[in-house]
Amino acid sequence: MNIDMIEAAADRLRGHARVTPLLSSPFLDEIAGRQVLVKAEALQHTGSFKFRGGWSAVSALDPALRARGVIAYSSGNHAQGVARAAARHGAPAVIVMPADAPRLKIENTRALGAEVVLYDRAHGDRDAIGAELAAERGLTLIKPFDEPQVIAGQGTCGLEIAQQAAEAGVMRADVLIPCGGGGLTSGVALALAARAPGLRARPAEPEGFDDTARSLASGQIERNARLSGSLCDAIITPSPGAITFPIMARLCGPGVVVSEEDALRAMAAAFTRLKLVLEPGGAVALAAALYHPEMIEGDAVIAVASGGNVDHALFCTALERYGEGA
Amino acid sequence: MNIDMIEAAADRLRGHARVTPLLSSPFLDEIAGRQVLVKAEALQHTGSFKFRGGWSAVSALDPALRARGVIAYSSGNHAQGVARAAARHGAPAVIVMPADAPRLKIENTRALGAEVVLYDRAHGDRDAIGAELAAERGLTLIKPFDEPQVIAGQGTCGLEIAQQAAEAGVMRADVLIPCGGGGLTSGVALALAARAPGLRARPAEPEGFDDTARSLASGQIERNARLSGSLCDAIITPSPGAITFPIMARLCGPGVVVSEEDALRAMAAAFTRLKLVLEPGGAVALAAALYHPEMIEGDAVIAVASGGNVDHALFCTALERYGEGA
16 A cells, blocks of 8 residues: 555546535634534535545445456445445445445435345355355455455545645644544545645544554453444444555554533534534544544644435434534 | 736635535536536635635735724625634724524634624614724725725635636636625626636526526516525625626626525535535535526536535434435
8 A cells, every 4th residue: 555556546546536615614713612524525426435445445446347247245334335346347246234324324225226235244154255256247346444445445534635635734733534444534534644744644433443543542442332223324344455554654643532412412412503414433533623622732633524324313413412513 | 907917816815725626426417407616615715615705805905904894794604704814914893793694604713813793683773883993903904805905805706717627628607606796706707708708608597586597587686585595695685786797797697586496505515525514505506407497408417506604403304304415
């Protein structure tokens, strides 16, 4: 993995992925006690940064292989990213999803043209299911994070942050990144190290699912005790990846960890102050920026708002509980 | 009013106003039966396009006059736009607001540094109140729409649409614009006529407050029977302006008119498909694009989503009523 792969992915994504804006509000600055910049990846195609990695991986495939199709397993956002990227390349896509994934994510993935295969998250083995289908049909597996071309695609978000932060006059800041398996965090970390060395990538996770923060602290890959039961379903993985973890260990600052309630409150703040819809997992970095200023260094902080695929019932729970989110 | 004034306003706004993205979703295209592009002005500073006109007018003032202060009357979005623009210029701002304006808009206007003077919409005379305060303190009145520098500022939104539509390959389309007094509609119409002659500006209004559509149809300024009682409070005015109407009569296509329910449904669609928060008045153009395809000509339509300053209770009413908004 290196910056050249990320630049090459950026070339392939140009005109296909959206350059998402870096938003701000004086009201958020006041809550945080420092300047807050929010990278609005919920505005990316399919509602999350995952479209970047999906497009990067599908577009990097040999055309003959791509024509046979791709397969992915995902709690939802990676599924939509791969489904749309495959459809736009005219390639079939099979998505293996947990049966308890949000209904909206399952429906969207189907509507984007993919075949959805559901499995039981507690008892099924998605790797085995995926491997069998892949062998049967000659599909290429696109892993959700531990895959160089996926990491390169997510890294394009970091290239944009480097440029947009400079335009905003911010040269030194912590960059907080919602972290599941570490594809986005490691990709952004690589991009920032090469293009904006004053910006430091740091993973953000929900309490109880802070495998990456603990792994960075101990220096070895740690696992979560539970694999489900979080509102932040989009960023729940057993552990950081074999490819992503060494990158994060080399380049990232310490992880930040927030409660689910912090994430819901940050969703309300993004609604009121940015007019941006976030899902809980997509709001953990903003939550740390707003409600845990003691975890952060410097006069400015950049929070990646990584996704907005949330059911309306949960969204309204957040708004009703936290009102204007101040 | 001419394109040079809009270009000059764009120069003054550069680096201060946000270039808002032109969003899209295959799901919205499917609902509308044609390509839909959404100009996300809810992401503008202060949550609506009004910041453009506020900044344009405040920045165009003679510095000595500006230092004495500005005054505006507004149902909310213009107030916030002027308040922030004045504060950033170090100028005092007095805002005359109806006492029944959404609480959030009143609070935000105060928090942005303005002095808020409330009046009774049914019985008070905001023009008289404003004129008296202006004379007393030497304040310059910044009218909400019938003011050349405000129209020029709103027109910068049209310059961006012209460029972004061309980048998306859209050269011919109706551009639907939420319309109150016509500042945004006339400004965008002027910009499109000069820079994208294949794009036709058309005002969008809620039923019962369709003064501009009726004025365009009759060729003379028509008035609304009621002056309040709409969820679309941001775009309720008695009639199009003396400056804005002749511009619209010369350059705009026929107005489109939607129900409040259409607007709420479009808010739900923007939540689900764009991750964008809209207020009812800011959603009327998108509502026409999605739910009234028979009113529109061509293979593509551009809807300006003009504002997102909505209380969470009303927003959740829209989501609960229309779910995924399809």
